[in-house]
Amino acid sequence: MGSSVSTKQITQEKLEEYCQLTFLTKAEIMHIYKLFKTLGPEELNEDFKHRFPVEHIVKIFPAIRHNPFRDSIMRVFSSEQDGHFSFEDTLDLCSALSENCPEEVRAAWAFRIFDFDGDNQLSLDDLIESIERLTGLNENSEPRIDRPSSEYIAQAVLQEMDMDHTGSIAPQEFVHIVSRMPEFTLTFRFMP
Structure with a gap:
């Protein structure tokens, strides 16, 4: 967002x-x-x-604290990629998930969250990682789904979404398909 705020509160101009x-x-x-100010008013x-x-940051947003993609969400929305958030980073996060x-x-932001290796493509490995996170961990901190099952599901997703048959899902393909899924609109959001 860029410009600075030099007062202790948000001015009407800055709010606009x-x-x-x-x-x-x-x-x-x-x-x-x-909420943000409770982290450190001084x-x-x-x-x-x-x-x-x-x-x-995750302390003030329980929906993110318990999200299996928490680390990826925080990586994507940290503007400095330093494991820290400014107020404007927090606004970007809340805006994208509003x-x-x-x-x-929202689908474009989701793509970045699911792109674990940051190569601007959703590969089979990215999809497997997503499936394992969605299914959770067992009591031994291992994925609840076995590797062959997660690979099978990931292959099926890849086959459906890889419209240009490159072996991975490009951002445009992901956005085109996911933004039209009613379930996505209902589940990929939160409000603090």
């Missing part, structure tokens, strides 16, 4: 700017700010751009 740059309402932005009073460790975010935009 955030509304234009996100899919959030003024009330939602203020609610997120109040730090924010000194530097509005203060970056808190992701461990602190119910007002267009499906195509």
Whole structure:
């Protein structure tokens, strides 16, 4: 989002700017700010751009704290890729996962979350990792689904979504298909 805020509170002008740059309402932005400020009011009073460790951010968002993709979500939305979040990073996260975010935009963010190796393609390994995270771990901290089953499911997904037959799913293919799935719209969102 870029520009700085030099006051201890969000000005009306800055609030308007955030509304234009996100899919959030003024009330939602203020609610997120109040949550964010609980992490360190002194730090924010000194530097509005203060970056808190992701461990602190997940404390104020239980839906992310218990999400099997938590580490990937936090990696994608940390603008500095440093394991820390600014208030604006937090707004980006909440905006992308808000119910007002267009499906195509939300799907593009989802693609980045599922692209574990960061190569801008969803490979078979990325899909297997997603399946294993979705099915969870057993009491021994091992995937509940066996490897052949997760590979079988991943191959089926790849076959359905790889429209240009490259062996992986490109961002455009993912967005095209996923943004039209009603289940995606209902499940890939949260509001603090």
